[in-house]
Amino acid sequence: MLETLSERGKNELIDRLTELVVLERIYWYLAIPFTVLFIIQLATTFIGLDSADGMEGVEEGLDVDDDFEPGSTFNLFTVKNFITFFTVFGWSGITFSNAGMGNFITLLLSAILGIVVMLIVSALFYFATKLTYNGTMQIEHAKGATGKVYIPIPAKRNGVGKVSITFQDSFRELEAMTDDENSISTGTVVEVMDVVSNRILLVKKNN
Known part of the structure; x- marks a missing residue:
């Protein structure tokens, strides 16, 4: 009986560890490529905002999508925002998983943190572009x-x-x-x- 319980406990532990490894691997698969995309996105955007060509530079820096097109409304569901979300989600998942948090809590906290950071970064990009547009003369x-x-x-x-x-x-x-x-x-x-x-x-x- 004790041996059966011990074997069952070992199997449950192995299953749990396997699940954790799989989830953490998924977080890594999300974190690395989306971080690269996020850095490229950030660089091209601010290169565009600093361009001496005025609004043409802004448009070149924002060519991934039209979420920050001058005069447009604030759009949450864009390629830029998804990149930001999955970047934060992936690294948060890795951090919370290594801290020993449960799978559900890790998923929940990572999703919440990803949404919050996505909103903040999206708003910063949006208002920075609006300010640049307002200060750039289009004759x-x-x-x-x-x-x-x-x-x-x-x-x-x-x-x-x-x-x-x-x-x-x-x-x-x-x-x-x-x-x-x-x-x-x-x-x-x-x-x-x-x-x-x-x-x-x-x-x-x-x-």
Whole structure:
């Protein structure tokens, strides 16, 4: 009888250890590849945010998906967020498993921690991108806006003047040209019709 109980105990212990080894192996299988992806994701994102090319750099840094596209709403179910979740889930599972916690508690705590960190990182990326976008001028957005001339603009694109204009919630002073037959004097209200080059507007008098 005692030998039977002893054998049963040994078998249960072996089964439990086998289960722990299998689970910990799964955690390792998740932790390592997703950590590599997370590091790549983090690097490309912040390289994009620091790019001198403005918003084009941000778009290149965020090309995995559109969860941080400027103007978009906050999206939880994205490739970036899943990478973050499984990175944290894997390492948490390894840590809690080595600490001797039960399988259910390990799974539960790892999942909770993964979700919390995923939300934090996702929010940081989102707001960092929004701030970068708001501070980056996209001159194309000036089309249709109105402003005032403060350096006269020569007629028929014979020279460049300057206008004071507000777009993208920012006050800016930009160079401008016109196709009008007459020059546009200081203080005249103008409307932006097009963009001649990267920083030069094409304007006309706003009648």
